[in-house]
Amino acid sequence: MARDLNGHPVATGGLQRLFGRLRGGSGAASEPVPGDSDLVVVAECFDDTAAASTVLADSAWRESDQAVLRHLLEIPSDQIDAVADTAAQDGYEVVDAGDIDGPTAEPGPGMTRVALARTQLVDALHCSQERSRMAGLGARHDGTVLGWQVLQRPVA
Incomplete structure (x- = not known):
């Protein structure tokens, strides 16, 4: 099922699915989901001062x-469950942070890197809003946000 700019499911009618298949899409099965191994990073930023629109x-x-x-957030190890529970309210899930080629410095003592991800349409405004939401989430749990990435399926 397709997602909107806020990550909410958007129902598509039968005709929309049919036209999508005729255009070469494969319907709902082609929606990327967090953790898909075939996704590639198409945009990323680990600089707080960079505008999402520019990136x-x-x-x-x-x-x-x-x-x-x-x-990608860096939070105290004892806050992982609280951060995951709060993020889940907005459709985010914890995914493997090990493959992120972001900041190279190791987390500080007692800190853990956590990646939170969700499927959605992306635009600069909503990307900026989500960056702000993650900054607040990190700060409330004595952590920090290291950066963000947009992943999509490669072009065939």
Whole structure:
């Protein structure tokens, strides 16, 4: 099922699915989900001062395609469950942070890197809103946000 700019499911009618298949899409089965091994990073930013609009404009991101928006946070190890529970209220799930080629410094003592991701359409405004939401989540749990990534399926 397709997702909107806020990650909420959007129902598609039978005709929309049929036209999508005729255009070469494979329907609902083609929606990326967090943790898909075939997704590639099409945009990323580990600089708090960079505008999402600039990062997205200079990237391989495809505006009309569904994507996975992934945020990398560094939080105290004892706060992982609380952060995951809060993020889950907005459709985020914890995914493996081991493959993220972001900041290279190791987490500080007692800190853990956590990646939170959800499927949604991405645009600069909503990406910025989610960055802000993650910054607040990190700060409430004595952590920090390291960066964000947009992942999509590679172009065939």
